[in-house]
Amino acid sequence: MMVADFPLWPEQASTFAKDVDALYIFLIILTGTVSVGIFLTIFGLAIKYRRRPDNELAQDYEPPKILEVTWIVVPTIIFMGLFVWGSWLYFHLARVPDDALDIYATGKQWMWKFQHPTGQREINTLHVPVNRPIKITMASEDVIHSLFFPYFRTKMDVLPNRYRSMWFQATKTGRFHIFCAEYCGTLHSGMIGWVEVMEPTEYQKWLAGGSEGSMASQGEQLFQKYACNTCHTNDATGRGPVLAGLYGKDVTLSNDTTVKADDNYIRESILNPQAKVVKGFNPIMPTFQGQVSEDDMMKLLAYVKSIGQNTAPATTPAPAGAKGTNP
Numbered sequence: 001m002m003v004a005d006f007p008l009w010p011e012q013a014s015t016f017a018k019d020v021d022a023l024y025i026f027l028i029i030l031t032g033t034v035s036v037g038i039f040l041t042i043f044g045l046a047i048k049y050r051r052r053p054d055n056e057l058a059q060d061y062e063p064p065k066i067l068e069v070t071w072i073v074v075p076t077i078i079f080m081g082l083f084v085w086g087s088w089l090y091f092h093l094a095r096v097p098d099d100a101l102d103i104y105a106t107g108k109q110w111m112w113k114f115q116h117p118t119g120q121r122e123i124n125t126l127h128v129p130v131n132r133p134i135k136i137t138m139a140s141e142d143v144i145h146s147l148f149f150p151y152f153r154t155k156m157d158v159l160p161n162r163y164r165s166m167w168f169q170a171t172k173t174g175r176f177h178i179f180c181a182e183y184c185g186t187l188h189s190g191m192i193g194w195v196e197v198m199e200p201t202e203y204q205k206w207l208a209g210g211s212e213g214s215m216a217s218q219g220e221q222l223f224q225k226y227a228c229n230t231c232h233t234n235d236a237t238g239r240g241p242v243l244a245g246l247y248g249k250d251v252t253l254s255n256d257t258t259v260k261a262d263d264n265y266i267r268e269s270i271l272n273p274q275a276k277v278v279k280g281f282n283p284i285m286p287t288f289q290g291q292v293s294e295d296d297m298m299k300l301l302a303y304v305k306s307i308g309q310n311t312a313p314a315t316t317p318a319p320a321g322a323k324g325t326n327p
């Protein structure tokens, strides 16, 4: 393919690389053509209408209506087309497929930390299977970073104090660069890593090696460590709401408004419990701000998610032995 051979572009290694490049190239050609056209016209008219003895005085000129209509209608159609094309692409990039494999990422001055639901953790390297949608839920431990996969043509800012998620589907196996694309301090330029795209069988083999139990089961241990389980019991007699079956449901708050129990709601309820108190409960929960690292927050989230689905912890096709390895 022409674009892949042209060294100005990195290799196309994801499902949306082609679409992003097509829009980008179209914009370059369009703006390039218009710019060249404008400059040529300026030069041409400057020469044609240069000052001569017989045209010292400017003459009034009424352009034909058809000319005015043309320069209004044609750009309008092109811009509306660009708008439709751009938003179609944007929604495609923004909408995470339901069957995506979950990965959790933490940005930190100056490294990328990744966690797999089955418990594997890695720094500045991310192993993923090829031809499978990958969802990355991410947060920053300190300042704003930006997780950038140039070969996959996707990038998203990683923010402190909230979760965001991005996705991609790699179409080629191999090793591809990861960059931080938001200036984040002295070693910003060193905040780089690699994504290793593997055949699914290789990935399963990789997953089978070394894990401290699934993220959800590590989260369950944290749930006990922070004594969350003393109030959030499994029946309605607890001082806090029951968390089983909560994830993704609507919650009615003490002010009678409703919120969806998504990633950011659960995060906020742990770090700033008074912000949204569930109807029928007292605002007695202490804050955990400053006590739980971002990595641990993601494990707690994975645990709450896992009991939310009313399934056993470990939400991915876990290799045998990855589950239930905890004492």
Ligand code: CUA
Residues within 6 Å of the ligand: 107, 110, 144, 145, 146, 180, 181, 182, 183, 184, 185, 188, 189, 191
């Ligand atoms: Cu992190 Cu730049």
